[in-house]
Amino acid sequence: MLLTPSARGCVLHLLLALLVCVGGCSCGYHAHTADGAVDAPTDAPSDVMTDAPVDAPRDAPRDTRTDASDPDVAFLGCDPGWHPLPSIPDDLEVLYADNPSCLLNVAWVSCGPGCQRLADDPRFERSVDPNSSWVDGGRAFFTMAEGLTIPTRHPGRIVVVASTDGMVHGAWLDSANLFRDPNLTGIDGIGGAGGQFGASITTGLGTTDGNFSTYHALIYQAPLASMTGPIEPTLQLDTLPPGSALQYIKASATTLTAEVQPLAKMLVVEDGREHWLGGPGSATPHIPAGSVLVGREVFWLDWGARSVRIAHGNFDMESEVFLEIADADTLGLASDGTDLAWIQAYEPNAIRNVYARTELWTAPFTADPASLSPRMVASLSNPSNRAMLGDGYYAVLSSTGTKLFSRVYSLADGSVQQWDNPDALILFPDELWVQGSEVAYSAVLRSPRRGTIIRLSTDEAYHSGITDPL
Numbered sequence: 001m002l003l004t005p006s007a008r009g010c011v012l013h014l015l016l017a018l019l020v021c022v023g024g025c026s027c028g029y030h031a032h033t034a035d036g037a038v039d040a041p042t043d044a045p046s047d048v049m050t051d052a053p054v055d056a057p058r059d060a061p062r063d064t065r066t067d068a069s070d071p072d073v074a075f076l077g078c079d080p081g082w083h084p085l086p087s088i089p090d091d092l093e094v095l096y097a098d099n100p101s102c103l104l105n106v107a108w109v110s111c112g113p114g115c116q117r118l119a120d121d122p123r124f125e126r127s128v129d130p131n132s133s134w135v136d137g138g139r140a141f142f143t144m145a146e147g148l149t150i151p152t153r154h155p156g157r158i159v160v161v162a163s164t165d166g167m168v169h170g171a172w173l174d175s176a177n178l179f180r181d182p183n184l185t186g187i188d189g190i191g192g193a194g195g196q197f198g199a200s201i202t203t204g205l206g207t208t209d210g211n212f213s214t215y216h217a218l219i220y221q222a223p224l225a226s227m228t229g230p231i232e233p234t235l236q237l238d239t240l241p242p243g244s245a246l247q248y249i250k251a252s253a254t255t256l257t258a259e260v261q262p263l264a265k266m267l268v269v270e271d272g273r274e275h276w277l278g279g280p281g282s283a284t285p286h287i288p289a290g291s292v293l294v295g296r297e298v299f300w301l302d303w304g305a306r307s308v309r310i311a312h313g314n315f316d317m318e319s320e321v322f323l324e325i326a327d328a329d330t331l332g333l334a335s336d337g338t339d340l341a342w343i344q345a346y347e348p349n350a351i352r353n354v355y356a357r358t359e360l361w362t363a364p365f366t367a368d369p370a371s372l373s374p375r376m377v378a379s380l381s382n383p384s385n386r387a388m389l390g391d392g393y394y395a396v397l398s399s400t401g402t403k404l405f406s407r408v409y410s411l412a413d414g415s416v417q418q419w420d421n422p423d424a425l426i427l428f429p430d431e432l433w434v435q436g437s438e439v440a441y442s443a444v445l446r447s448p449r450r451g452t453i454i455r456l457s458t459d460e461a462y463h464s465g466i467t468d469p470l
Contacts, residue, residue, distance in 0.1 A: 070153055071153060072148065072152055072154055076123060078102035079099060080097035080098075080100065080102045081099040082096070082154060083098060087218070087232050087233055087236075088203060089203055089216050090183075090203065092203050093185065094173065094201055095156075095173040096170070096172050096229070096230070096231075097172075100160060100161075100170050100228060101168040103146065103158055104160045104162050106162050106163075106164070106166045106168065107166075111424075111454055112422060112461070113460055114419075114459065115454055115455070115456055115457075117445075118144075118452045118453045120450055123149060124147065124149060125148075126452065127144075128143070128428070128443075128452065129143045129190075131248050131249075132161075132190045132191060133440070134193060135390065135435050136194065136195065139165055140433045140440065141162070141192055142453055143161050143189075144159070144162065144453075145157055145158070146158040154173060155175070156173045156174055157174055157175075157176050157177045157187075158172070159174070161224070169227055170224070170227025172201075172227070174186050181206070182208070184206065185201065185202075185203050186202045187200075188200040188201065188245070188247070188249055189248065189258070190251075191250045191251035191256070192251050193252040193253055196223055196224060196252070197222065198219070198249060198250070198256035199251075200220070200249050201220070202215075202218075212242040215241075215243070216236055216240075217240055217244070217246055218235070219234055219237070219274075221256055221272075222234070234269070235272050241263070246258040248291055250291060250292070250293035252294070252295050253295075255268060255270050255298070257269075257293050257298045259291055259300070263279060264278065264280070265277065265279040266278050266300055268298060268314065268315050270296070275315045277318065277319040278300075278302065278311060278313070278319045282318065282319050283320055284313075285302075286303050286305075287303040288300045288301070288311070289301045289303045290331070290332070290333050290385065290386055292334060294335050294337050294367075297314050298313055298314060301330065301333055301385075307324070308329035308331060308352070309322075309329075309330055310322040310330050310342065312367065320369065321369075322369045323369065323374075325344055328344040328345055329344070329348060329352065330344060331344075332383060332384070332387040334387045334389035335389055339411055340363050340372075340389075341360065341361065341362040341377070341387070341389050341394045341411060342362075343358055343359065343360055343380065345357070360376070360377040360379075360380055360394060361374050361376050361377060362375060362377050362394075363375065378414035378416065380396070380409075381398055382398050383397070383407075384396055384398070386430050388431035388434045389411075389434060391434065391435065393410055394434075395409075395439045397429055403420070405418050405420045405421055406418065406419045406427070406439060406456065408439060408458055415464070417458055417466065418462060419456055423446070425443045425445065427441050427443050428442045430442065432453065437459050438455055439455075439456045440453060440455045440456070
């Protein structure tokens with residue numbers, strides 16, 4: 001079954017509600033709106049927080065450096081070295097760690113044949129942002145959201161950036177999970193490429209009626225190594241309606257993009273300047289979803305009530321319809337910079353979440369719609385509407401009844417391999433990366449309830465002999 005953007009958000013809410021926290025923690029989302037609601041008209045914010053007890057007033061400034069008597073340091077067994085990021089508006093705070101390796105041990109344990117998962121750490125409750133991941137220079141990067149499992153001197157959500165080679169590149173601490181606090185500092189998402197990273201932090205001063213008196217989005221674009229220092233934002237957006245959510249942050253060496261809801265627009269940032277694509281009155285007026293960034297070129301699904309087509313734009317142009325199929329919706333958009341791939345879905349039901357027929361299509365990468373040379377790769381059965389492409393392989397979750405499985409299609413010949421999701425793992429409907437012979441997903445362990453990352457070897461975890469009816 002394919003999911004609309006709003007339906008997919010509901011699925012994420014359901015999956016994440018299955019996390020059970022310990023040590024006085026509870027789990028929640030960062031999505032403050034003017035009326036206190038947490039949902040947006042499209043995908044729910046992809047970043048998930050772990051709620052820690054609020055044991056200090058927000059107006060009491062945190063120490064700029066922890067000391068030997070800090071109970072957090074004693075519990076962690078090390079000192080992250082928290083300092084306030086500069087230029088956070090309205091005397092609010094986001095902290096950075098100058099010793100982020102203290103906060104994540106990148107070790108992997110077996111989860112079955114050809115399957116590895118991130119090792120547990122009893123110090124933290126964890127969850128994974130399914131969309132803050134990227135491949136750069138042969139390394140796969142991911143973010144992990146963590147909360148201490150004890151009452152803490154530094155209440156909040158820790159967002160750690162690490163890579164599969166064992167390096168921890170940075171960690172920031174926000175207050176997005178402190179729901180009893182009317183104020184907000186929340187890390188919306190992090191992306192990267194070319195040794196650079198891009199991130200967005202939303203801040204707001206809350207009022208007693210659940211609204212915001214101020215609301216800002218801070219955009220960061222800098223070398224990844226600068227995460228352990230006091231970096232300044234490259235852009236501050238002060239005109240967003242309170243409660244706006246910047247979702248699915250993507251970044252290249254030059255460009256940052258975000259799907260902004262409920263504005264239903266794409267934000268593009270370069271050199272500290274903003275440019276808006278899509279939205280009412282444009283050539284692509286519908287809800288943006290499934291965005292893909294390749295260099296300076298951004299593609300997304302223009303999701304309307306009667307059709308879904310692929311849109312395109314960049315910082316120097318307005319949005320355009322890149323691909324529209326008269327009798328089909330285009331879904332599952334993905335690119336690895338060499339190829340584009342997408343699903344063409346035919347004969348939808350009334351709410352466009354079930355289709356009679358679905359096909360995988362591909363073309364060599366181009367930003368010119370007139371140069372697009374599509375060809376069909378294979379038919380599919382019940383794919384998700386999000387997928388990942390890497391090294392010529394297209395990975396997508398599919399389902400039969402209540403059974404969920406991962407399929408990997410070769411763009412070269414349409415051959416397919418399948419991995420059957422074991423009952424011990426709850427997969428998120430988003431791949432993290434496809435790299436060489438590896439596919440990675442964010443997941444939740446059923447027992448104990450923990451957010452984790454699983455890495456699947458297509459040579460060992462997947463099996464062939466899979467056929468789909470034409």
